[in-house]
Every structure is written in C-alpha cells, then in structure tokens.
Amino acid sequence: MSLKNRSLVTIDDLSNREIEALFSLSDEMSDSINEQYHLCQGKIMASLFFEPSTRTRLSFEAAMNRLGGRVISAVDIGATSLAKGESIADMARVIGNYADVIVIRHPWEGAAKVVADYAGIPVINAGDGSHEHPTQTLCDLYTLKKERQTIRGLKIALCGDLKYGRTVHSLIYALARFGVARIYFRPGSGLEMPPHVLRKLTQDYGGVLYKGPATDLSSLAQVLGDQSVDAIYITPTDSHQLALMPDIQINLDTSEGAIYVTRFQKERSEDKSPGAVSKKDYPKISPGVLKGKEFKRTLVMHPLPRIDELAYEMDADPRSMYFKQAARGIPVRMALIALLLGTREVDIPEGERLPSVQKTDYPVYKRGFGVSCHNPSGNCVSIHETKYIRPEFKIVSFEPLALRCVYCEHETYPKYIASSDWHEGRLETKKYHSADSHLIRKIKPENLIIFDTETEAQTHGFKPSSYASKRNDEQET
C-alpha cells in the first residue's frame, strides 16, 4: 500500500495501522542506515524553517541525505520572503515546483496545512506554533514501542508546559488512539492543557477526565496505589522546584506506561511578563524524584532541548530515553520521507487498511464572513493570511455553540446566529439571535449563519431579534 503524495500535517493524517507499518520500516532503516543512500536518489527535499531550529531541521536533512536525496534549505525565512510580503500560499506554489517534498516549520498555527493545500507535493509539518509537531510524536511513540513492545495499556505522566508545548498536543492524541490506559497531567502553574485539546481527547477519542488529589510528583505513588508509571514526559523551563499536584487525570482504556516532559515555550507565551508563569511550580526530574518503586521502570522522555527541568544526573540513568528519542528521529524520518515520496511502500494486509482514526464527523462551517478564528495567541494562520484564506470551522458543539478552526484547532464561541432560509424575500424576518437561543435547534446546519458581533450581523443586513438584545427571543419568532 502506497502513502505516495500524502502529507503529514497532524498526527491524525496517519492511521494506527499506517503508523505501525511506518515503525516496521523504521526498524529496517535503523538496521541498515548506511545502505539506503540510493533509495531517494534524484529527489529533492525543501527544508523551510520560519523559526530557529537546529535539531529538528538537521534531523530531517540528515534523514534525506542518508536516503541519497538532496536538500535545499531556507532557515529563518522571516527575514527574507516574508519581509518582501510574500504569502505562504505563493511560497508553497513556487517551492512546490522546485522540490519533491517540503518540510515546514512556521510560528503560525495551521501554516503547514496551508502549505499542504497549495504546494501540490507532500508536506511534512515540523511544528506550527503551539499546534502540532507530528514527527516528534512519531519518535516518541516509536521509543515507547521499542522499549515496551506495545503502547496499549501504558500509564504515562505528562509534565511541564502542557499549554504551549506542541509536542505534547500531538502526542496526547496519538496516545489516546493507541489505547494508553492512563495519562497523568502534571502541568507547571499556569501551563495547563488548553480546553480545545481536552475536548478533542474526550469528545473525539472518548477519553474520561478525572480530577485527582492535590499532590506533588514525588508522592504520585499515593495517587497510583500500587501501579507503576511507564513513562514521564517532561518539558523545559528554569524552575528548580517540584511543588504542585497533577491537577487533571485521564482514564482512557486499560493498562501499561512512560513519563514525557516538555519545555516551557518561552517564545510562545502570550504574557511575557516575569510573573506570568510561576517557575517555582515547574516540575523537575532528577534521580531523587524518581526513587520510589512506582518509578522503578519508568522511561524518562523529553523532546529536547532541555533547560533546567531535567537534571544532568539523569543522563547516565538507564531509564533516560531522551538521547535515544533524538537518535531514533533519523530512521523514523527516513521511513516517513521514503513513504511519502513513494520510493518505499508499507505492507498493510487488505483487511486492515481502514484507518483506526474514526474522526468524529462534525458539520463544516465555511461561509467565510461574519466570524473569524479567536485563537488566544492570535497566531492562527487564518488571522494573518486574510488575502486568500477564508475562515473555516467544524461545529463541535451546538449547545453551547462552539467552532473548531480547521487551521489551528482552537475553539471560538460566537455570540450570534441567523438563518439563510428565514429571510428569503421577507426582509422583516432577516434577524439575528443570541447563539444560546433554542432556535439553534430549529435552523438546519446548511442554513446556519454565525456572527461574532452584532456589528458584523448588522453589516450583513440583519436586525436584532428582541432576544438578541433582551436575551428573550422566544416570543418574537
């Protein structure tokens, strides 16, 4: 089965079976890493990094070179084409004519999707703002698989910056899909998992949220009973203290596990004032913290680079996986590139070709006016590239009304609705209503019109219903 010409923008672009087949190919690459240098001969990868990055970029470039392909790269492009005012779409179309595959990192959430929409060649997302970083997730999953044979049933703690850490977001969706038993959240203070990620976990993947007792990481044993933690995944900051509790805890399935910690993403924090995030609450992993028996076999994972959240004393500890995670990035990325370029195929039995990602089939809203993405950091690509991108959403909830941006996946809660049906020819019925009106149940999804503000609604020729202003439109219609 061929993955040729597919793109990897979010981790959900690959089914579980495809990921497993990719891992088999990664094993093969790993075993003969120096013998692949003809596999992608004559192919070109464009490496486009709009944010500084050394490790991820060099990992992709090394992988392509190991395959015998060539690399053209543009680093820190913020200062070049963007400075001349070129759009992402124009760049994608042009580079799509130069190369055979594009790897893109960009500070705007959803930028990789735009590139994939316009390039006409396979696109790999190497990180788009705080949104996703699916190849890091592939390396993380591959490490779990190699060390624990299966991902199903593991118990995993995610620590640190769960708000801006894009690696954590991609990872949590994948863990849910692969049937991890429990995920413990241990965020730094003010760095909790954002609501749109939690909704996706619960509503799209069927996860169940529990509020756990207040506790610090070293006494996690009390929460766990006699269960052990399979992995801790940690993210960096400057903090030197472990203080708080795992404040949310998710039970997804049954049982086995890894700890994964991610770095506090300084550059993506909206509030950059010194007091914005309390560093003293940031978890820190050291041999001392992991001396309990529940951590005896716990894998310590980190996407790197680390700052202070992971002690150098851990480096010699056999539980530490972070350098292995980085090393495994090469065979995993080699496998991925070869698959998307079609120079290798995956072996998936006929009967198993259905993706195990049964994505919830939400109605799509794409009128392109009246409502725009309310990404809290303002970093959604649809907010920046308005000349050619029209806002587009999935309606993930009607009561209350909630829209998920198809680019950045952040949620927007618009205040007003109307119907395209009601007013045809009858101007007096061209009215808008509060979004929490019961009328939302009466308007057919294909007729629904949504507005952020009354001004927007009025600009488009709608008048307020009495409920819209008085919060009482029941009688009026």
Added chain:
Amino acid sequence: MSLKNRSLVTIDDLSNREIEALFSLSDEMSDSINEQYHLCQGKIMASLFFEPSTRTRLSFEAAMNRLGGRVISAVDIGATSLAKGESIADMARVIGNYADVIVIRHPWEGAAKVVADYAGIPVINAGDGSHEHPTQTLCDLYTLKKERQTIRGLKIALCGDLKYGRTVHSLIYALARFGVARIYFRPGSGLEMPPHVLRKLTQDYGGVLYKGPATDLSSLAQVLGDQSVDAIYITPTDSHQLALMPDIQINLDTSEGAIYVTRFQKERSEDKSPGAVSKKDYPKISPGVLKGKEFKRTLVMHPLPRIDELAYEMDADPRSMYFKQAARGIPVRMALIALLLGTREVDIPEGERLPSVQKTDYPVYKRGFGVSCHNPSGNCVSIHETKYIRPEFKIVSFEPLALRCVYCEHETYPKYIASSDWHEGRLETKKYHSADSHLIRKIKPENLIIFDTETEAQTHGFKPSSYASKRNDEQET
C-alpha cells in the same frame, strides 16, 4: 559549440542564437527533469547571497541538485566576511578555488562583474542592486517563447516600478534585441525608467521613443487602437489604485506581444520617506482591469514575490503566467549551469555563430583618477571597493559629454576636460576646460582627461582656462 567557462553577468553576455539554443536545451531538461541527476556529478556550485532571497536561491540550488551537482551556500553574508572587512575580489578568488561555478546576489550594482573578473570560474549574476537579473529575464523570455512561439513582433506593457526593478532592465534589453514590436511603459508615479536605460534602448539597440497620451491602463485600448496586448509585466507594491498614463511608449520593430509588472523595490529606493512614491498611482492588475478585448489573450507576468499589485483573483485565470514563470526557472537554470560547466554543449550551426548583439563600440575611458561613478543611489561597486577597483567608463556621448560606468551602467556627466597632449613639456598649456567647450572635438580620445570638479583638475596640476571659469575659452587656446 561550447559555452564552457563563460559567465552571465548581463543579458548581453549571451547572443540571441545562444539564448535560443539554451531554450532548446531547457525544453530537453523540462521533458526529462528527473533523469539528469548524473550530468553534473562531482561539480560544485557556490551560492553566495549578500541579500535575502528564498526563491531565486532555492531555484538555482534545486537546478544544480537536479543535475546531480553539489551546492555550498552562504546566505546573508553581509554579517560575516564583509563584517570582517573582506573585499568582493578576495572572496571571489578564494571561493573560485572551492567551487566550479558561482551564483552571486549582491546589493551593489556591478558586484557580479567584479566577482566574474576575479573568480577564474563561471559566474552567474542572480541580481546586483538595481542593475540586472539576467536569469529572471531568461525565464521571462522562455515563457514568452513557449506561449507565443516567437518574441519578435510582440506588444508588451511593462508596469510598476521601472526605476529600481532590475528584472525590468535586463528584460527590456532582451526584448529589444529579439525584435519586440512595441513596449508600453506604465510606471508608478516617481518610478519611471531611468535615463541610462532609455539611452541604451535607443542608442545601442535603435529603439524609438514616443510620448503617448495620458491614460490609465484600463483605457489602454484607446492608445492601442484595435491592437491587442500580448503581455503585461507587473511589479509589486502596496497600492490599490490604477490611475496614471503610460507616459512613454517605444516602437522598436513590427508586431505581436505580454504584460510584465515588477515589484516596487522598497529596499532600493533612495528616498524612503512615506511620501516619496505615491502608491495610489501604482498599477494593479485584476480580472476587472483586464476585461477589455485588447487583453483577451494577454499573458500576465510577474517576477514574484507579489504584494498588492496583482490580485489573488488572477491566480485561476488562464492568462496568468507567473507561477509558470517560476516553475520554468528550474529547467532554464539547469540548462544554463550545464552549459557554463561544459557538461552540455549547444548546437548552433556554423554560419549562425555570430552574436546578434552588435554592441555599440564606444571608446573606453580608464585613467582611474579625476572622475568617479555618480550612481544616484551610491550603490555602484566602484564606489565601495576603491582599494582595488579603478573607475572605468564607456564614452557614450561627447556632446554633451556622458560616461557610462562599466560596472553599474549609470551615466555620469563630468564638467571638465583636459588633454594629455597639450601640456607635455609646456606647463603654461596644462589647462582644463569646460566639458561643453568645442575643444572636446579637437582632443583625440586617447589624450582626453576628464575631471568631475575643478578641485580634482587642480589637484592633478591643471589650471583653469578662461573658458572653464568664464565659460569662454574660445580665444584662449
């Protein structure tokens, strides 16, 4: 016939027949783009970009990689070697020992010529200030050729920034040489074609200038009569209005045509104050502007990146050529590199090997003192690299005296002249005269000495003739 070891600094470095042969090879490259990856095996291209650029650089690097060659690249070098004070000539000599071909972009006009003078290997100019960008011109011509079969007799409108847009300057010379019928100029206000380009067009290539009636682009039909426009070439800015007239119009030959618009080169404008260029006069191309029957088959061309001068609504229009122009940059650059490296040869019949560029044979002035290039932006390489470059000019006119800098091709109009013959042994005759004196006819070109200022003349031991000060030297000599 081999082009091995030739350089491409200006579009005039290739004859018409050579350009046509290069296009045949481009066709061949285009047809088998994935099968050329052994053609330049073992060869190295140095890609030296002293100005930010993503598209042009990646286009060259992709072309070299498609040919199986290797690339070493230095981007935004302003911050490195130049910061350490290294001269362009030193850099050229050193890199000339590392690589087999150099691609250079530099903000100084004439810099590519200096690199070609010192490197000892083929050099390709990828843009030198506002001077030339010959490979962009090759892509433009190739597109015209592919879409209209011939360039001879076309009618082409050039719109936007005709002053700083280097792509336009290279293009206009080539169009003239290939016998385009008419070129319509539609500059943004304050962005008119500079005088030294007009002189080259008329004096070197025999073009005839007409002043057309004041009109905006959409009523160009009135100017044209029932003639159609073959192409519009447009350049970017932020303006949203079309207002002015095509203020100059050139009749070069007979009849058939394209519109080409270039970007307003913000970074090269001498006056960077907001009011310096009136953006409201900047032409903007949209489907609405091109609805007249004279534009029915008009090719819309743009060197990219665009800002606001080219509406996104044009993208789906079959007349739009700009993404094709970019795509064709790969086979064209592949052909060029293979020719200059000598791994391919062109097939030009014996009898046709004379270049059709019959460059006017102007006298050369290179005493190296007394007069220097007066490039209005100060960006001529001869003004910056004074330690080893001596000013050198072509005398393009004696009455009035006009010198064309051999580096940037801007014109200088010096005020004073003298003769090396008159004063030999007779100090009382060592005098300088006003350049508009009739004496310029009596001094043999090989004896002519030229000074910018009286101070310069006096520094070199000359005394004013009475005419030099009183504008009356007739009696004196």
Added chain:
Amino acid sequence: MSLKNRSLVTIDDLSNREIEALFSLSDEMSDSINEQYHLCQGKIMASLFFEPSTRTRLSFEAAMNRLGGRVISAVDIGATSLAKGESIADMARVIGNYADVIVIRHPWEGAAKVVADYAGIPVINAGDGSHEHPTQTLCDLYTLKKERQTIRGLKIALCGDLKYGRTVHSLIYALARFGVARIYFRPGSGLEMPPHVLRKLTQDYGGVLYKGPATDLSSLAQVLGDQSVDAIYITPTDSHQLALMPDIQINLDTSEGAIYVTRFQKERSEDKSPGAVSKKDYPKISPGVLKGKEFKRTLVMHPLPRIDELAYEMDADPRSMYFKQAARGIPVRMALIALLLGTREVDIPEGERLPSVQKTDYPVYKRGFGVSCHNPSGNCVSIHETKYIRPEFKIVSFEPLALRCVYCEHETYPKYIASSDWHEGRLETKKYHSADSHLIRKIKPENLIIFDTETEAQTHGFKPSSYASKRNDEQET
C-alpha cells in the same frame, strides 16, 4: 595505519609523522580532485558554526562534497539552540547521532574539546575562541612544505595580532615541533604573544627566548645579519603604519624559513575601546617593506580575510602565498576528513609510528571545586558550561604554582593550598596555606587541594595557617 574515529581539537592531536602522511594524501587529492566523489559516499558531515564564517565553512563543505559525502549545516547557531538554553554537550550528543563527523566553530575556548568528549564521532575544531584553529595550521604547514620542501630549519616572522589570533597559536606549536630554526615575533602594540603560549613553547617544546633589539620590520635585516627570512605570516587590522620592533625572538633549532601575519581579532579583544590597541603600530606588508635582499625569497602568508595589513599591490607578487594557502585548504581538508572517517588510511612505516609529540607529562588536578579557570577574556567553556563541566587543570609549575586549564590552556595562579592527608581525623590540622609556602614541596600531588580564595578554602572547612594570613607558616606546621 588508520586515523579512523580520531578527533582534531588541537594541532597536538596529530603527530609529526601523521601530519606528513596527511600531506602525502593531500598531494594525491590535489592531483585528482575531481575523481574523489565516491570516496565518502553515504557519509554525513555536520557543519556547526556558532560564529560567522564564510571561507572556513565553505572550505570544509566543498571538501566533503568533493569526496562525495553530504553536509548538514547550521550557521550562526547562537540565535537558535543556544537561545533555547541547550548545552554544548547535549547538542554534541544529539548531532553525534545524525552525522559521521562534526566540524565545529565556537566562540568559547575549549568548546571543540567538549564536543569531542560527548559526540561519539570524530570532531574537527574549526576555531574555538582565541585558542586554536588546527586545520588552518595544516594549510599553512602544507604551503611551507610545498614551497620549501621542508619546515625544519626555516626562519619565520609572525606579525600582527599574536594575542587573540588563534591561527598563530596553533601554528607556533607546530613550527616548534617541526624544528623551525627561528621565529621572529613582530606583534602590534598591545597584541603580544600571551604568557601561556610562551610557556608551552619553552617548557613543552624546549624553545629558547631572546629579546631582540628595537627595530621596525623594514630594518629587520640588522637583526638578521645576512640571514634571509623564509616567510612572513601577517594578521589584519586597519593600521597603515609599521613602527615597532620585533620585541621577542625565539631560537628553537638550526636554519631555513616564512612570514605569517594574522588579523587583529576585533571581536575577541577584551577592551573594545578605540584606544585599546594602537593601530599605528600594526605591521603592514607591502612590496616597499619587502624590498630588502633578506626578503628576496620570503613567502608572504596570511590566513585571510585581510583588512589593511596586506597591500593589494602584493597580490601579483610571486612571493605572495595567501590565495594558494586558501586553495590548498581543499585537498588538505579532503585528506583529513577521509582519514578521520576511515575511508582512507595513511602509510606510516611500523617503526615510525611513535608520535614525535612528546607532550610533557604534567600532573592533572581535577577535584572540581575550590579553583576555576581564570581565562582573562572569560571565554573558557568551563566558565560557561558549569552544569556539567568540572574545572580540570595540568599543574605546569609548583613554584610558583601555575595551573593550565585543560579546556582553554590559559594559566591560573591560585593563592592557597591545603592537603587532604593532614587533616584526616585531626580537625586542628585542617588548615590552608599560601601557595608560595615551602609546604607545596611536602604535599604529595595526589593529596594537594587548591583554592583560589580564602573564602573558598573556608567554605570547604579549612582554617588559615598563620602563614596564610601573615605570610609566615614555617613554624606553624
């Protein structure tokens, strides 16, 4: 004999015989430079430049490409990983998993050693602060060898910035080891050879220092008697005058010679105030300066880039070697890379395999507390990377006590000593003493404890001996 998996951090990492064998291979590379493009096929070089550099980086990258290997490169990384707080050791471990060989340039002295300690693959130092630049030295030596057949017995003048010029430091050690007869120092004012370099020359390699008479370079003949100078090695600055004397002069062996001048390293000068270094004293090489008969055959060498210390008039002079030095960087680096990757071996007869570098066997001090490197510029890697690097020294002198940092090789002169033997179980004897006390002769090296300050000593539980405070501890113990 294989050099596979070796690193080149300092020039002393290669024995004289190994250097000579490398030069034989360089000759071979030079003769067939276009036929090596399969030698390192499938291998990857990571080119990591934390400081701006065009020439050195492109030289390495061209060399690897000529060998058919691939390059992944990160330029000016200061702005990326370091900005995210990543340590050099973490970076080395990660990149060590991507590539087969690392080339590193870093502003911190000793950084290349740290990378070599952690990467697990061969590492080549492309310049670490003012410490060393061993591949430049290989190019310099190779040029001397090609032009003079042997290095032994040459007479060489080193001019310009001898303080911060790392190329000069690596070179002088190598010249000493190869038996150069005389090295004349002609530093710019305030840019004298630092004491730790002089100690290494005299104490480790047996050089003898002479103070020469005050003279300027053009009257060097008086100093030389009727001896000729084989080479001048010069370094750049802006100065236009030659004024001072060769203030130190070293006689190492017997007789034959080259002049080598290096650039004043603006960016590494501690004192950046305009008056810090008197530019008027900076030596400048021009044909006029070299008109004496003692310079008749003198090779003029320069590591490039030049500023004003080397006149452009020298370029056409047959004595000028600097562009040849740069050109020879390619075959020399090709040979080095192939050797370290093990794709070529050197041919050293069994009996001659002993390194001729008989490094003095100084005692090592590595308690990791109490004393730290006192590098005057503060640029030692051990001062910056304290989370995982513990200070480590060679005790190069006991009376007076002098420690040579194993990272940057600068010397530290600590003030206090103690013994780990004396105080065992007897608290009243846990005392520290002045470092110039005779007791230093009585403490066994393995028991020696060293402190920078009294505070440090007291922090570790030691009390002052009477001599430590009163400079009189003779009676006390």
